[in-house]
Amino acid sequence: MKNYYSDKTILITGASSGIGLEFANQLNEFGANLILTARSKAKLNELAENxxxxxxxxGxxxxxxxxxxxxxxxQSKGIEVDILIxxxxxxSIGKxxxxxxxxxxxxxxxxxTSLTQLSHLFITDMAEKGKGGIINVASVAAFQPVPYMNVYSATKAYVRSFSLALHEEYKDRGIVITAVCPGYTKTNFQNAAKMSPNAVGIKMLPDDVVRQSLIAHKKGKNLVINGLINKIMAHSNRFLPSAITLAVTRNLMKKA
Ligand SMILES: NC(=O)c1ccc[n+]([C@@H]2O[C@H](COP(=O)([O-])OP(=O)(O)OC[C@H]3O[C@@H](n4cnc5c(N)ncnc54)[C@H](OP(=O)(O)O)[C@@H]3O)[C@@H](O)[C@H]2O)c1
Structure with a gap:
Protein backbone atom coordinates (compact mmCIF):
# COMPACT_ATOMS: atom_id res chain seq x y z
CA MET A 1 0.00 0.00 0.00
CA LYS A 2 2.90 2.34 0.86
CA ASN A 3 4.25 2.34 -2.72
CA TYR A 4 0.84 3.14 -4.18
CA TYR A 5 0.34 6.30 -2.12
CA SER A 6 3.94 7.46 -1.70
CA ASP A 7 4.79 10.63 -3.62
CA LYS A 8 1.16 11.12 -4.65
CA THR A 9 -0.34 14.56 -4.03
CA ILE A 10 -3.53 14.16 -2.04
CA LEU A 11 -6.08 16.81 -1.12
CA ILE A 12 -8.05 15.98 2.04
CA THR A 13 -11.12 17.98 3.06
CA GLY A 14 -12.07 17.92 6.74
CA ALA A 15 -8.48 17.04 7.66
CA SER A 16 -8.62 18.72 11.08
CA SER A 17 -10.47 15.95 12.93
CA GLY A 18 -11.71 12.34 12.98
CA ILE A 19 -11.63 10.32 9.77
CA GLY A 20 -10.01 13.12 7.73
CA LEU A 21 -7.24 13.54 10.29
CA GLU A 22 -6.65 9.79 10.20
CA PHE A 23 -6.44 9.86 6.38
CA ALA A 24 -3.78 12.56 6.77
CA ASN A 25 -1.83 10.58 9.41
CA GLN A 26 -1.81 7.32 7.44
CA LEU A 27 -1.00 8.98 4.11
CA ASN A 28 1.82 10.94 5.76
CA GLU A 29 3.25 7.60 6.94
CA PHE A 30 3.09 6.38 3.33
CA GLY A 31 5.07 9.41 2.14
CA ALA A 32 2.28 11.28 0.33
CA ASN A 33 2.34 15.03 -0.26
CA LEU A 34 -0.70 16.44 1.50
CA ILE A 35 -2.97 19.42 0.96
CA LEU A 36 -5.08 19.88 4.07
CA THR A 37 -8.28 21.87 4.28
CA ALA A 38 -10.96 22.56 6.93
CA ARG A 39 -12.03 25.66 8.86
CA SER A 40 -9.66 25.09 11.81
CA LYS A 41 -6.59 26.84 10.45
CA ALA A 42 -4.47 26.66 13.61
CA LYS A 43 -5.08 22.93 14.01
CA LEU A 44 -4.18 22.25 10.38
CA ASN A 45 -0.99 24.32 10.61
CA GLU A 46 0.05 22.40 13.71
CA LEU A 47 -0.53 19.08 11.89
CA ALA A 48 1.29 20.19 8.75
CA GLU A 49 4.38 21.15 10.77
CA ASN A 50 4.71 17.56 11.88
CA GLY A 59 -11.70 27.50 4.32
CA GLN A 75 -3.50 25.65 -9.55
CA SER A 76 -1.70 28.92 -8.85
CA LYS A 77 0.92 27.02 -6.85
CA GLY A 78 1.48 24.72 -9.85
CA ILE A 79 0.41 21.65 -7.86
CA GLU A 80 -1.30 18.69 -9.56
CA VAL A 81 -3.66 16.68 -7.36
CA ASP A 82 -3.50 12.90 -7.86
CA ILE A 83 -6.20 11.98 -5.35
CA LEU A 84 -9.04 14.04 -3.91
CA ILE A 85 -10.54 12.89 -0.61
CA SER A 92 -27.52 16.92 12.94
CA ILE A 93 -30.03 15.03 15.04
CA GLY A 94 -33.69 15.92 15.45
CA LYS A 95 -37.05 16.31 13.79
CA THR A 113 -22.71 20.69 -3.36
CA SER A 114 -19.10 21.36 -2.38
CA LEU A 115 -18.25 17.66 -2.79
CA THR A 116 -19.74 17.76 -6.30
CA GLN A 117 -18.02 21.05 -7.20
CA LEU A 118 -14.62 19.72 -6.07
CA SER A 119 -15.14 16.42 -7.91
CA HIS A 120 -16.03 18.32 -11.09
CA LEU A 121 -13.05 20.66 -10.85
CA PHE A 122 -10.41 18.02 -10.13
CA ILE A 123 -11.76 15.28 -12.40
CA THR A 124 -11.32 17.64 -15.35
CA ASP A 125 -7.52 17.57 -14.84
CA MET A 126 -7.51 13.85 -14.00
CA ALA A 127 -9.39 13.01 -17.22
CA GLU A 128 -6.82 15.00 -19.24
CA LYS A 129 -3.96 13.10 -17.59
CA GLY A 130 -5.79 9.76 -17.85
CA LYS A 131 -5.22 8.94 -14.18
CA GLY A 132 -6.35 9.93 -10.72
CA GLY A 133 -8.67 9.04 -7.90
CA ILE A 134 -11.45 10.37 -5.71
CA ILE A 135 -12.49 9.01 -2.34
CA ASN A 136 -15.91 10.29 -1.27
CA VAL A 137 -16.89 9.68 2.34
CA ALA A 138 -20.58 8.68 2.45
CA SER A 139 -22.02 6.57 5.30
CA VAL A 140 -24.07 3.43 6.00
CA ALA A 141 -26.87 5.99 6.26
CA ALA A 142 -26.62 6.09 2.46
CA PHE A 143 -28.44 2.74 2.35
CA GLN A 144 -31.42 3.62 4.53
CA PRO A 145 -33.52 6.76 5.15
CA VAL A 146 -32.83 7.65 8.79
CA PRO A 147 -35.65 9.29 10.78
CA TYR A 148 -34.29 12.12 13.00
CA MET A 149 -31.28 12.40 10.66
CA ASN A 150 -33.50 13.02 7.65
CA VAL A 151 -31.40 15.50 5.64
CA TYR A 152 -28.09 13.91 6.65
CA SER A 153 -29.04 10.41 5.45
CA ALA A 154 -30.37 11.88 2.20
CA THR A 155 -27.08 13.74 1.60
CA LYS A 156 -25.15 10.50 2.09
CA ALA A 157 -27.47 8.59 -0.30
CA TYR A 158 -26.54 11.29 -2.83
CA VAL A 159 -22.81 10.82 -2.18
CA ARG A 160 -23.03 7.06 -2.70
CA SER A 161 -25.17 7.33 -5.83
CA PHE A 162 -23.05 10.14 -7.34
CA SER A 163 -19.80 8.28 -6.65
CA LEU A 164 -20.96 4.98 -8.15
CA ALA A 165 -22.22 6.73 -11.28
CA LEU A 166 -18.99 8.73 -11.62
CA HIS A 167 -16.86 5.60 -11.25
CA GLU A 168 -18.73 3.96 -14.15
CA GLU A 169 -18.20 7.07 -16.29
CA TYR A 170 -14.47 7.39 -15.64
CA LYS A 171 -13.09 3.94 -14.81
CA ASP A 172 -12.03 3.37 -18.42
CA ARG A 173 -10.06 6.62 -18.31
CA GLY A 174 -7.84 5.52 -15.44
CA ILE A 175 -9.81 7.23 -12.66
CA VAL A 176 -11.05 5.33 -9.62
CA ILE A 177 -13.89 6.79 -7.57
CA THR A 178 -14.50 5.05 -4.24
CA ALA A 179 -17.52 5.70 -2.00
CA VAL A 180 -16.61 5.01 1.63
CA CYS A 181 -19.49 3.99 3.92
CA PRO A 182 -18.58 3.94 7.61
CA GLY A 183 -21.06 3.29 10.39
CA TYR A 184 -20.68 4.82 13.85
CA THR A 185 -17.04 5.83 14.14
CA LYS A 186 -15.30 7.32 17.16
CA THR A 187 -14.81 10.96 16.10
CA ASN A 188 -16.26 14.37 16.91
CA PHE A 189 -19.18 13.63 14.55
CA GLN A 190 -21.70 12.64 17.27
CA ASN A 191 -20.79 15.68 19.36
CA ALA A 192 -21.13 18.03 16.39
CA ALA A 193 -24.49 16.41 15.50
CA LYS A 194 -25.70 16.93 19.10
CA MET A 195 -26.37 13.21 19.51
CA SER A 196 -26.85 11.68 22.92
CA PRO A 197 -23.87 9.77 24.36
CA ASN A 198 -26.32 6.82 24.54
CA ALA A 199 -26.48 6.70 20.76
CA VAL A 200 -26.79 3.09 19.74
CA GLY A 201 -24.23 1.19 17.74
CA ILE A 202 -20.75 -0.17 17.98
CA LYS A 203 -18.22 2.50 17.25
CA MET A 204 -15.34 1.67 14.92
CA LEU A 205 -12.02 3.47 15.16
CA PRO A 206 -11.05 5.94 12.41
CA ASP A 207 -7.80 3.98 12.08
CA ASP A 208 -9.67 0.87 10.81
CA VAL A 209 -12.09 2.86 8.63
CA VAL A 210 -9.23 4.64 6.87
CA ARG A 211 -7.03 1.55 6.43
CA GLN A 212 -9.91 -0.37 4.83
CA SER A 213 -10.77 2.60 2.62
CA LEU A 214 -7.21 3.10 1.36
CA ILE A 215 -6.91 -0.61 0.56
CA ALA A 216 -10.26 -0.59 -1.32
CA HIS A 217 -9.28 2.53 -3.31
CA LYS A 218 -5.91 1.05 -4.22
CA LYS A 219 -7.70 -2.08 -5.50
CA GLY A 220 -9.92 0.08 -7.72
CA LYS A 221 -13.12 -0.65 -5.80
CA ASN A 222 -16.07 1.68 -6.27
CA LEU A 223 -17.53 1.05 -2.78
CA VAL A 224 -16.39 0.07 0.69
CA ILE A 225 -18.73 -0.55 3.62
CA ASN A 226 -16.57 -0.47 6.76
CA GLY A 227 -17.02 -3.33 9.21
CA LEU A 228 -18.99 -6.59 9.10
CA ILE A 229 -22.00 -5.34 11.08
CA ASN A 230 -22.31 -2.30 8.86
CA LYS A 231 -22.11 -4.53 5.77
CA ILE A 232 -24.90 -6.73 7.11
CA MET A 233 -27.02 -3.68 8.00
CA ALA A 234 -26.53 -2.10 4.59
CA HIS A 235 -27.36 -5.27 2.66
CA SER A 236 -30.27 -6.36 4.87
CA ASN A 237 -32.24 -3.35 3.63
CA ARG A 238 -32.49 -5.02 0.24
CA PHE A 239 -34.28 -8.06 1.65
CA LEU A 240 -36.59 -6.54 4.27
CA PRO A 241 -39.75 -4.47 3.63
CA SER A 242 -39.01 -0.76 4.03
CA ALA A 243 -41.86 -0.42 6.59
CA ILE A 244 -39.86 -2.69 8.91
CA THR A 245 -36.43 -1.13 8.34
CA LEU A 246 -37.88 2.37 8.77
CA ALA A 247 -39.64 1.44 12.03
CA VAL A 248 -36.51 -0.24 13.42
CA THR A 249 -34.31 2.70 12.44
CA ARG A 250 -36.78 5.16 13.92
CA ASN A 251 -36.77 3.35 17.26
CA LEU A 252 -32.99 3.13 17.33
CA MET A 253 -32.53 6.77 16.42
CA LYS A 254 -35.03 8.01 19.03
CA LYS A 255 -32.45 7.09 21.68
CA ALA A 256 -29.84 9.20 19.91
N1 LIG B 1 -18.18 9.43 12.73
C1 LIG B 1 -19.18 8.75 12.23
O1 LIG B 1 -19.90 8.03 12.96
C2 LIG B 1 -19.45 8.80 10.74
C3 LIG B 1 -20.23 7.77 10.18
C4 LIG B 1 -20.47 7.79 8.82
C5 LIG B 1 -19.95 8.79 8.02
N2 LIG B 1 -19.21 9.78 8.58
C6 LIG B 1 -18.69 10.85 7.71
O2 LIG B 1 -17.29 10.95 7.87
C7 LIG B 1 -16.87 12.25 7.47
C8 LIG B 1 -15.89 12.78 8.51
O3 LIG B 1 -16.57 12.97 9.74
P1 LIG B 1 -15.93 12.58 11.14
O4 LIG B 1 -16.67 11.43 11.67
O5 LIG B 1 -14.46 12.50 11.02
O6 LIG B 1 -16.40 13.84 12.01
P2 LIG B 1 -15.57 15.04 12.66
O7 LIG B 1 -14.54 14.51 13.60
O8 LIG B 1 -16.61 15.97 13.19
O9 LIG B 1 -14.82 15.72 11.43
C9 LIG B 1 -15.51 16.47 10.45
C10 LIG B 1 -14.50 17.22 9.58
O10 LIG B 1 -15.25 17.98 8.61
C11 LIG B 1 -14.82 19.34 8.66
N3 LIG B 1 -15.93 20.24 8.36
C12 LIG B 1 -17.15 20.27 8.93
N4 LIG B 1 -17.85 21.33 8.46
C13 LIG B 1 -17.04 21.97 7.58
C14 LIG B 1 -17.17 23.13 6.79
N5 LIG B 1 -18.28 23.89 6.82
N6 LIG B 1 -16.13 23.50 5.99
C15 LIG B 1 -15.00 22.78 5.96
N7 LIG B 1 -14.80 21.67 6.69
C16 LIG B 1 -15.81 21.27 7.49
C17 LIG B 1 -14.34 19.54 10.11
O11 LIG B 1 -13.34 20.56 10.16
P3 LIG B 1 -13.54 22.03 10.79
O12 LIG B 1 -14.53 21.94 11.91
O13 LIG B 1 -12.16 22.40 11.20
O14 LIG B 1 -14.02 22.85 9.64
C18 LIG B 1 -13.68 18.20 10.39
O15 LIG B 1 -12.34 18.19 9.93
C19 LIG B 1 -18.15 13.09 7.33
O16 LIG B 1 -18.45 13.24 5.95
C20 LIG B 1 -19.20 12.25 8.02
O17 LIG B 1 -20.49 12.47 7.50
C21 LIG B 1 -18.94 9.79 9.93
Missing part, protein backbone atom coordinates in the same frame (compact mmCIF):
# COMPACT_ATOMS: atom_id res chain seq x y z
CA UNK A 51 4.13 15.97 8.46
CA UNK A 52 6.87 15.27 5.92
CA UNK A 53 5.22 17.26 3.15
CA UNK A 54 1.99 19.20 3.70
CA UNK A 55 0.44 22.54 2.92
CA UNK A 56 -2.67 24.09 4.43
CA UNK A 57 -5.44 25.94 2.60
CA UNK A 58 -8.12 26.66 5.21
CA UNK A 60 -15.38 26.93 4.86
CA UNK A 61 -17.08 24.44 2.52
CA UNK A 62 -20.51 25.78 3.48
CA UNK A 63 -19.51 28.81 1.40
CA UNK A 64 -20.27 27.89 -2.21
CA UNK A 65 -17.37 29.99 -3.51
CA UNK A 66 -14.74 28.08 -1.50
CA UNK A 67 -14.40 24.97 -3.76
CA UNK A 68 -13.33 27.08 -6.75
CA UNK A 69 -11.09 29.27 -4.53
CA UNK A 70 -9.41 26.12 -3.23
CA UNK A 71 -8.95 24.74 -6.76
CA UNK A 72 -7.56 28.06 -8.05
CA UNK A 73 -5.13 28.38 -5.16
CA UNK A 74 -3.80 24.88 -5.81
CA UNK A 86 -13.94 14.51 -0.09
CA UNK A 87 -14.27 13.74 3.60
CA UNK A 88 -15.63 16.96 5.20
CA UNK A 89 -19.19 16.58 6.35
CA UNK A 90 -21.51 16.82 9.29
CA UNK A 91 -24.91 15.71 10.53
CA UNK A 96 -37.00 18.62 10.79
CA UNK A 97 -39.34 21.18 12.35
CA UNK A 98 -37.19 21.47 15.46
CA UNK A 99 -34.13 22.30 13.42
CA UNK A 100 -32.83 25.56 12.07
CA UNK A 101 -33.00 25.68 8.28
CA UNK A 102 -29.56 27.33 8.19
CA UNK A 103 -28.09 24.08 9.49
CA UNK A 104 -29.72 22.04 6.73
CA UNK A 105 -28.77 24.48 4.03
CA UNK A 106 -25.15 24.39 5.06
CA UNK A 107 -25.28 20.58 5.45
CA UNK A 108 -26.46 20.23 1.85
CA UNK A 109 -23.77 22.67 0.71
CA UNK A 110 -20.92 20.87 2.54
CA UNK A 111 -22.05 17.25 2.12
CA UNK A 112 -23.40 17.50 -1.43
Missing amino acids: YQSAIVIP DLSDNTFPSQLYNEI NNAGFG LLRSDSVIYESMVQVNI
